[in-house]
Amino acid sequence: MSEELTKVPESKGSHAKRKVFVKTYGCQMNVYDSARMTDALTSDGYEETSDLADADLVLINTCHIREKAAEKVYSQLGRLREMKKSRQERGREFIIGVTGCVAQAEGDEILRREKSVDLVMGPQAYHRLPEALKKVRESGPSVDTDYAIEDKFEHLPAQNRKSVQARGVSAFLTVQEGCDKFCTFCVVPYTRGSEVSRPLAQIMDEARQLVEAGVREITLLGQNVNAWHGADGNGNEAGLGMLLEQLSQIEGLARLRYTTSHPRDMDDGLIAAHATNPKLMPYLHLPVQAGSDRILKAMNRKHTASDYIALIKRIRAANPDLALSGDFIVGFPGETDEDFEETMRLIEEVNYAQAFSFKYSPRPGTPGADMPDHVPEDVKSARLERLQALLIKQQREFAQNCVGREIDLLLEKPGRMEGQLVGRSPWLQSVIIDTKTSKIGDNIKIGDIIRVRITEAGPNSLFAEFAEA
Ligand code: SAH
Ligand code: SF4
Ligand code: F3S
Numbered sequence: 001m002s003e004e005l006t007k008v009p010e011s012k013g014s015h016a017k018r019k020v021f022v023k024t025y026g027c028q029m030n031v032y033d034s035a036r037m038t039d040a041l042t043s044d045g046y047e048e049t050s051d052l053a054d055a056d057l058v059l060i061n062t063c064h065i066r067e068k069a070a071e072k073v074y075s076q077l078g079r080l081r082e083m084k085k086s087r088q089e090r091g092r093e094f095i096i097g098v099t100g101c102v103a104q105a106e107g108d109e110i111l112r113r114e115k116s117v118d119l120v121m122g123p124q125a126y127h128r129l130p131e132a133l134k135k136v137r138e139s140g141p142s143v144d145t146d147y148a149i150e151d152k153f154e155h156l157p158a159q160n161r162k163s164v165q166a167r168g169v170s171a172f173l174t175v176q177e178g179c180d181k182f183c184t185f186c187v188v189p190y191t192r193g194s195e196v197s198r199p200l201a202q203i204m205d206e207a208r209q210l211v212e213a214g215v216r217e218i219t220l221l222g223q224n225v226n227a228w229h230g231a232d233g234n235g236n237e238a239g240l241g242m243l244l245e246q247l248s249q250i251e252g253l254a255r256l257r258y259t260t261s262h263p264r265d266m267d268d269g270l271i272a273a274h275a276t277n278p279k280l281m282p283y284l285h286l287p288v289q290a291g292s293d294r295i296l297k298a299m300n301r302k303h304t305a306s307d308y309i310a311l312i313k314r315i316r317a318a319n320p321d322l323a324l325s326g327d328f329i330v331g332f333p334g335e336t337d338e339d340f341e342e343t344m345r346l347i348e349e350v351n352y353a354q355a356f357s358f359k360y361s362p363r364p365g366t367p368g369a370d371m372p373d374h375v376p377e378d379v380k381s382a383r384l385e386r387l388q389a390l391l392i393k394q395q396r397e398f399a400q401n402c403v404g405r406e407i408d409l410l411l412e413k414p415g416r417m418e419g420q421l422v423g424r425s426p427w428l429q430s431v432i433i434d435t436k437t438s439k440i441g442d443n444i445k446i447g448d449i450i451r452v453r454i455t456e457a458g459p460n461s462l463f464a465e466f467a468e469a
Contacts, residue, residue, distance in 0.1 A: 017047040018093070023057035025072060026063025028259065029192075029221050030100055032172040034061045035163065036156050037099065037126050040151050041149045043157040044130040052083075057095045057133070062102035064187050066361035068271045073102050074114065081116040081286055082294040087167050095136055096394035097121065101191035103214035105365075107145045117141065122178075123192055124148050144463050147193045153202060164213040169217040169412055170255075170424070171446040176222030181262060182365040183289075185360060186330060188223050195223075200230045200243060206249055216447050217410055217424070225272055226261040228434065231325040240270030241277075248279040254449055255410060257428075259285045260327075263301075263308050265413065266315065282319050283353075286312075287327035291346030292339035298371065305346050322397065323427035324354035330387055331360040331380030333371035340383050347390055353427055355391040359384050361464075399429065399457035409433065409452045411444070421446075424462075430461040438466040 031452055037059060038048050049055055060076055075172055076191060080096050087094035089166050097119035098110050104122030118136045121129065122145035135142045147313040153174075164171065179186075180191040220243070222228060228240045244256055256279050263286060286308075290296055293304045328343065345353075359380040362369040369464040402425070409423040410429050419436040421444075433440070433452055444450060446450055452464035 001393035003192065007227050017045060018056040018186060019049040019054050020057045020059065020245075021045045021049050021052050022059045022061060023076070024061045024101060025069060026065065027217065029174050030061050030063060031176070032174050032221055033100070033123060033158050034059070034160065034324045035167065035172075037061070039158075039160040039387055040126065040129055040156055042160055042163070044133075048163070056093045056339050057097065059099055062098060062100035064074040064101035064105045064191050064363070066358060067363070068361070070102050072239040073098065075178070075301075077114045077117065081114065090444065094139075095119065095133065097133075099123070099126070101187065104145050104191040105187060109142055109359050110144045111143065116431060120145065123191070124145070124152060127152040149150070151198075153182075153198055154249055158209060159206065159213075161213045162210075164210055164215065169215055169220070169410065172218040173203065173206055173209045173210065173218050173257075173300045175199070175240075176228040179223040181224065181264075181302075182300060182367075182419075184298065184371070185289075185332060185363065187363045187366060190365060192223055196225055197228045197230050200232065200246065203243065204246060204250075207250055207253065211252045212249050214447060216253065216449070217231055217257070218253060219243075220247075220256070221260040222258075223260065224262045224265055225258045226265040226267070232233075239267050239269050241267070241271075241273040244270075244273050244277055244280055248277050253277065255285060255426075256280050263288065263303050263311055266311055271315055271318050274315060274322060281428070282322040282426050283325070283426065284315060284322055285325040285327075285354075288346065288350075289327060289329050289336070290332065290339070292335070293342075295335055295339050295343075298334060299329075299332060299368075305342065309346070309349060324350060325354035325428075326350070326352055326356075328359065328387060329360050331375035333360070333375065334373040335360075335364075335383075340387075344387065344390060347387070347394070351398075352391060352394050354395055357384060357387050357391060396457070396459075399462060402427075402429070402454045402462060403457050404454065406451060406453050407431075407464075408449050410449050411446050413446060423450075423452075425462065427432055431464050432461050434463050435468065439463075440466045 022034045022038055024030050063075045068312045083092045096116055097117045098117055099121045103120045110120050118141050119132055120143040124147045125144040132142045132144055179189045179196045180195045182189050226240050230244050232238045288308050291305045407425050411421050411423040413422050415422045415432050421433050421436055423431050425431050451467045453467040454462050454464050456463040
């Protein structure tokens with residue numbers, strides 16, 4: 001690599017603020033991380049831009065979960081390489097950074113594959129981002145995939161109030177990160193490191209700041225969010241149910257959610273919270289992946305299909321109005337037609353309001369990739385199609401059953417058509433209300449929770465009218 005290419009020329013016009021463009025792939029935690037990185041950079045003199053052509057720094061926050069997700073990064077980087085070339089010809093700074101789970105998994109391999117990259121940074125190093133950029137400017141490419149011994153959250157600057165406001169009334173808050181479960185298909189334990197819970201006081205502070213900036217709904221995030229544990233005010237260890245209870249004391253915070261949960265970590269306190277905590281929304285994303293005990297064992301999920309069904313029964317007993325969501329993988333190595341039928345039977349029995357489903361994608365370094373009897377692609381596709389048809393049918397039925405019900409709607413944003421407002425139902429559906437035809441008060445604004453009646457269920461959203469209290 002030549003000197004000219006490794007060293008980044010300084011921006012012209014030093015008084016103008018450098019601009020950062022962040023592109024986010026993957027899960028909600030990456031969305032949250034992108035926000036925290038952006039805020040760290042804005043505290044360090046950057047300005048956020050949504051226009052790539054305007055950027056001096058581009059961060060690609062990547063996902064490694066399936067092959068397709070990971071490969072996207074390189075096609076994106078190919079396009080950025082061209083941009084960088086033309087920028088450098090004009091003597092302008094253009095730094096390309098790769099963050100997130102591909103960065104953690106592939107490290108300096110990324111620099112070898114794509115020479116235009118200046119910075120590779122894993123999720124545990126984000127608090128060192130401003131420092132790493134300085135290093136890039138001074139001495140060329142930098143790779144940081146160390147698992148920090150220090151708590152990155154203690155070192156990241158607080159979320160920027162203006163940015164929080166711009167992001168809307170519903171916010172994410174990471175409370176737990178990493179995973180020790182090692183499901184045999186999954187890269188997350190390798191990309192996010194081992195399971196860590198953020199301390200209660202730190203979470204409470206961040207939640208209060210979000211609410212003071214106007215946030216009404218907080219979704220707690222973690223790869224295994226329900227494994228969160230920490231000391232309560234009296235120094236006793238407690239789980240997510242306690243954390244939700246503490247958060248629900250924050251005045252002005254209207255709604256709480258959490259994702260993603262593992263069936264093995266649904267403890268009694270958390271199940272009870274679904275019965276007793278009125279701010280906790282009646283929605284639970286509880287992935288099961290498969291319905292065959294043989295496959296669940298091979299996946300190292302450490303529970304059976306009937307354990308899962310029994311757990312669902314307990315959760316529904318706590319709150320019969322709860323909507324369930326799940327994740328499914330079809331075509332895990334060794335999955336037979338009969339195994340797949342068992343997944344279909346489980347779905348029939350549980351009845352999901354929402355779900356995500358994927359063809360198994362072998363990931364380098366995971367035990368699943370080396371297992372025998374990989375399922376042919378066409379068989380995976382056929383299974384996925386049947387599975388999704390069933391899940392979509394259930395989702396539509398769930399939506400249809402909402403018609404006629406009165407619900408509380410959290411208004412999130414203006415709709416696409418004039419006069420429309422879009423909000424979220426307690427069950428996470430998007431609900432559209434027409435302020436012109438519905439007698440809605442003039443003083444109603446984004447962030448308000450209004451009482452509406454569902455009038456119609458469309459394929460992607462529900463429609464509602466204002467209901468008199
Ligand atoms: N922590 C969560 C899952 C995070 S990954 C949990 O334990 O459930 C999100 C989803 O991606 C998983 O639930 C799984 O359905 C899917 N997934 C993960 N690895 C995959 C792979 N190798 N191929 C296909 N889908 C995968
Ligand atoms: Fe991946 Fe399993 Fe951990 Fe979820 S519990 S993040 S699927 S290893
Ligand atoms: Fe993807 Fe990493 Fe999230 S692999 S799903 S971005 S934890």
